[in-house]
Structures are given as structure tokens and as C-alpha cells.
Amino acid sequence: MNRRERTRHLIELGGLVVKARLDTLADDDRAVLYGAFLTVAAKLYGPDGARALVLFRRKGKRAFEAEQADDKPSLG
Secondary structure (H helix, E strand, O other): OHHHHHHHHHHHHHHHHHHOOOHOOOOOHHHHHHHHHHHHHHHHHHHOOHHHHHHHHHHHHHHHHHHHHHHOOOOO
């Protein structure tokens, strides 16, 4: 991955932190955020990781879809 692509990727990941409101919830405390990420990683690498991945993906897709639906102008 070249530098520009990597920078864009990292910015998008940071945007997800903001979108999930983790930055304000944790008072922008990087130790809290890192601990939360480590907890999620441990879950995904654990024995039920495949199941957790499916559940996380489903929840994320639903949230993206709900957000898109809220952004659409109403026709009535």
C-alpha cells in the first residue's frame, strides 16, 4: 500500500471511531480506545471469532444502511 492510500485508509478508520462516537464517549482517551480495540481483537481471535465477525459485520451493515436511509430526502 503506498503512502497516500495508507493515509486515506487511516483517516477512514479514524472516521469510524468518530462515527461510533467512541472519541467523545472516552473523552478522547487513547488508552481507553486502545483497550477497547484490544478487547474486540481478542474476541475476534478467540474461539468464537468467526461468529463474532459475522455479528459485527451484520450490525455495521445495518448501521450504514440506516444512516443512508436517514440521509435520503423524503418524497412526501
